[in-house]
Amino acid sequence: MTDIIHFHDVSHRYPGGHDVLTHVSFSVKQGEMVFLTGASGAGKSTILRLIALLARATRGEVLMQGRNLRQLKPREIPAYRQRLGLVFQDFNLLNDRTVFDNVALPLIIRGHSYRDVGRQVRAALDQVDLLDKEKVHPLFLSGGEQQRVGIARAVVTKPELLLADEPTGNLDPQMAQEVMRIFARFNEVGVSVLVATHAIDLIKAMPYRIVHLEHGRISMRTPIGAHHLGDTQHG
Amino acid sequence: MAKAEAGDLRPGWLSRLAEEHARVFFFSLGKLWQNPVGALLTALVIGITLALPAGLHVLIGNVDKLSYSWEGAAQSSLFLKDSVTEERGRDLAREIEARPGVARTGYISRQQALDEFRKLSGFGDALDLLGDNPLPAVITVTPLRKQTREQVAALTDELAHLPEVDRAKLDQKWLERLYAILDFLQRGVAVVAALLGIAVIITVGNTIRLDIQARREEIVVMKLIGAPDSFIRRPFLYTGFWYGLSGSVVALLFVLAGLAALTEPVRNLAGLYESDFSLAGPSFLAVLEMFGAGILLGWLGAFLTVSRQLGKIEPR
Numbered sequence A: 001m002t003d004i005i006h007f008h009d010v011s012h013r014y015p016g017g018h019d020v021l022t023h024v025s026f027s028v029k030q031g032e033m034v035f036l037t038g039a040s041g042a043g044k045s046t047i048l049r050l051i052a053l054l055a056r057a058t059r060g061e062v063l064m065q066g067r068n069l070r071q072l073k074p075r076e077i078p079a080y081r082q083r084l085g086l087v088f089q090d091f092n093l094l095n096d097r098t099v100f101d102n103v104a105l106p107l108i109i110r111g112h113s114y115r116d117v118g119r120q121v122r123a124a125l126d127q128v129d130l131l132d133k134e135k136v137h138p139l140f141l142s143g144g145e146q147q148r149v150g151i152a153r154a155v156v157t158k159p160e161l162l163l164a165d166e167p168t169g170n171l172d173p174q175m176a177q178e179v180m181r182i183f184a185r186f187n188e189v190g191v192s193v194l195v196a197t198h199a200i201d202l203i204k205a206m207p208y209r210i211v212h213l214e215h216g217r218i219s220m221r222t223p224i225g226a227h228h229l230g231d232t233q234h235g
Numbered sequence B: 001m002a003k004a005e006a007g008d009l010r011p012g013w014l015s016r017l018a019e020e021h022a023r024v025f026f027f028s029l030g031k032l033w034q035n036p037v038g039a040l041l042t043a044l045v046i047g048i049t050l051a052l053p054a055g056l057h058v059l060i061g062n063v064d065k066l067s068y069s070w071e072g073a074a075q076s077s078l079f080l081k082d083s084v085t086e087e088r089g090r091d092l093a094r095e096i097e098a099r100p101g102v103a104r105t106g107y108i109s110r111q112q113a114l115d116e117f118r119k120l121s122g123f124g125d126a127l128d129l130l131g132d133n134p135l136p137a138v139i140t141v142t143p144l145r146k147q148t149r150e151q152v153a154a155l156t157d158e159l160a161h162l163p164e165v166d167r168a169k170l171d172q173k174w175l176e177r178l179y180a181i182l183d184f185l186q187r188g189v190a191v192v193a194a195l196l197g198i199a200v201i202i203t204v205g206n207t208i209r210l211d212i213q214a215r216r217e218e219i220v221v222m223k224l225i226g227a228p229d230s231f232i233r234r235p236f237l238y239t240g241f242w243y244g245l246s247g248s249v250v251a252l253l254f255v256l257a258g259l260a261a262l263t264e265p266v267r268n269l270a271g272l273y274e275s276d277f278s279l280a281g282p283s284f285l286a287v288l289e290m291f292g293a294g295i296l297l298g299w300l301g302a303f304l305t306v307s308r309q310l311g312k313i314e315p316r
């Protein structure tokens, strides 16, 4: 089966800077959940940005289900992004709209009918256990609840790949565990998930593969099927 | 999972697009409602800008209408041959007055013409040097009011062929001059309207630019979750539509108020000239045109601005 994401010898530098990624190669299998770890500044966000086409890799190739992202024309990018579900550290919710309207947005962008929207939004809110909060504005919610709204918005379109960048960065440990469990639940029903985090302690007990970055290079990866880090060292 | 969705997207896309447009239609109106004072001020500025050319247009239309009612007052002058005696001249004037289509006639003898010319020209005694009076006697013919321009011209032509008449002249110079002036003014209004149209585009554009800046984060989030530019642009285009529409309403109110203020003085003035002329309001078509222009300009101002501003906001 084709990898959902494949990085082939990718190097990247932002305009005027040095290389923040050097010769990065890795892949995420279809239906797999992978953690991208590393210290702050290691290049985790950059990798997610290259996948979401918020930046274009300066060298090397990024493939999504075998399709080289370099071939995508600018006007094809929105449709491409609609195939992803993005979760952010600072939630990126629209605070002047209700929880329902926030979660509905990706569906409305895709032109779903109102009946459809209502049904799918409630299904997504149910999965993150926020069904009773649909009429509330995000700022009245706790951090953990806001992030669950963010996750509901990311999964409501049933994306092929869920990308999360430090999703627990602004949450207390208990909330953080809950959020990671939610990702695991989505992965169990077949969604491919790539989570960037520096919270090693939070994930080391979880049975998922880890790709570890140091200064823009992959310094360590656990083999597929390895269920925890064991005695390997990490930063 | 995604596969099942794809099939779901096909049927009824048109009704869904209509649904989406209806949603944005009210959403953008609601956004304006959140800042009613700002929206009202913008509508007011646009209204004033639109009212000026619209009002001028209506006024010119009225002068045009007035000139039609004057057209009947056009006179023709029949210059009589020198051989025609004064007595015969006066008889001829009476005969012509009896013709259908003629309201009245007047006879100006050679001597009267000379005296009048002396008075008006200021040449005075210098004319005595000519010895003989060079001016012909004239019969002035005033057609009935209801006569059209063509009918008056035909009558004049006919009278020109009378044996006593040397030459006939339809005295419409001043009307032609009026038409020329009206034409000029109309062009002037068109130029003013074009300039003010650009002003409306700039006004709406600037308002929407501020709006976009205030909603920058929202736009970034939308781009991140895959909204195409057309989707992000849509509410702003509708905002431009609302500005154009509300500005047109304001402009219409201004024009009607201006006409109402002028109605009484114009009626009084017309009364002095024994005319039943009264100011006409803008026609339905003119109102429609004004609204069309207002909405189009509002939309255009929004479109140009959003297209420019969206390109500047990351991610692209």
Ligand SMILES: Nc1ncnc2c1ncn2[C@@H]1O[C@H](COP(=O)(O)OP(=O)(O)O)[C@@H](O)[C@H]1O
Pocket: A014, A015, A017, A020, A038, A039, A040, A041, A042, A043, A044, A045, A046, A047
């Ligand atoms: N937009 C940018 N322009 C220039 N440099 C950047 C930009 N974004 C990130 N960087 C740099 O790239 C490196 C990697 O950053 P990032 O991918 O955000 O790391 P991480 O997410 O692992 O903390 C850092 O040194 C950071 O300063």
Ligand SMILES: [Mg+2]
Pocket: A041, A044, A045, A046, A165, A166
């Ligand atoms: Mg980061």
